[in-house]
């Protein structure tokens with residue numbers, strides 16, 4: 299729950315409700331991007347974001363996303379669990 | 391500073407460690423608190439302490455949301471979950487937390503409909519699909535998860551989903567830091583501030599630590615090099631007599647935080663007069679509840695709750711651990727009666743809890759050593775002195 303996991307926004311699914319599809323280590327799930335909808339923080343397709351419990355919380359660059367993912371992979375179990383939980387998610 | 395290329399390089403870590411060592415005043419003992427459980431986890435996992443000079447002690451703080459929920463609230467959660475009409479949804483971290491009569495998992499085994507979800511929006515979906523049931527979401531966490539709960543609530547209202555409610559237990563980090571600063575048990579020299587919480591609240595809320603308590607703060611990321619650099623920033627301030635709030639994690643944390651997230655919280659929630667934290671006792675204005683206009687979605691309004699204050703298990707010293715007064719292994723039942731498989735206290739439940747982190751990466755470092763390997767950063771191999 300506390301891990302921020304990096305994902306790339308691949309498409310907007312439901313713009314009215316700020317729902318976009320993100321790719322996290324190959325897992326594609328819907329997330330809410332409503333917190334990143336203003337000014338320079340507004341996300342677009344192709345952008346990288348840090349996701350907490352199904353919500354994109356901050357925009358990051360690709361290098362940062364890669365580094366964060368590498369770090370999370372070194373954590374082992376906590377990241378695997380987070381990914382498994384994300385897999386079970388069906389946000390609409 | 392970027393660690394992308396240097397990330398796997400132990401040389402960089404050692405260089406920072408050397409610079410830190412160069413800032414130590416002979417004969418002085420430094421206590422630096424890392425507030426966030428994510429930092430605690432990274433520190434144990436990667437043996438960050440082993441790179442520090444012996445004069446610097448990292449003290450683990452209260453920033454693990456699973457750890458700080460008091461027993462009485464967990465009992466309340468189970469009381470809600472056991473109502474026949476309720477589908478009780480929760481993050482996976484909470485289901486093993488021991489309450490007065492077992493955990494949520496035990497309640498599930500007795501027949502309660504307890505479901506683990508990844509996101510509060512998953513809980514909302516369950517409510518949509520089960521109009522004849524009441525779906526309650528166990529909302530916990532610091533400012534990292536609070537905005538998600540807020541947005542989920544706004545969506546429930548917008549869609550007119552009435553069979554959905556929140557059992558709100560969101561806590562705020564600043565009053566807990568203040569309580570620790572006011573506690574007579576502990577003398578701290580500086581703080582490693584939480585990274586992800588700060589993406590929401592920004593840097594301003596920490597200023598009182600520098601201004602009123604004359605202590606340096608470095609908001610830091612979660613990689614071992616981030617934590618090391620955070621320690622370096624704190625030590626540099628101490629060496630030059632400065633007390634400021636610095637941002638090590640500029641690649642993610644903005645000075646002003648996330649205004650959209652703060653607005654969503656303010657729109658849906660307000661501060662409670664007081665809230666009990668496990669081990670820390672009641673702290674005024676340290677948690678959030680739903681505003682009156684959202685009473686229809688408030689599980690505390692909807693259901694009669696026991697609301698009884700329950701003392702922590704006698705054997706458990708989570709309180710002292712959360713305040714950084716004792717190290718996990720100084721607890722008498724650490725690793726014997728209390729293990730991650732059979733936790734007595736919350737600090738042993740979450741992988742971010744100091745007891746679990748220490749148990750997983752300290753005591754059994756040799757077994758886990760290989761997984762823990764990060765080139766150049768030796769995995770921690772430290773046996774608890776008392777075991």
Ligand code: SF4
Pocket residue numbers: 705706707708709711718721722723724725728729733734735736737738739745
């Ligand atoms: S080892 Fe277990 S009982 Fe002791 S403080 Fe930690 S969680 Fe509590």
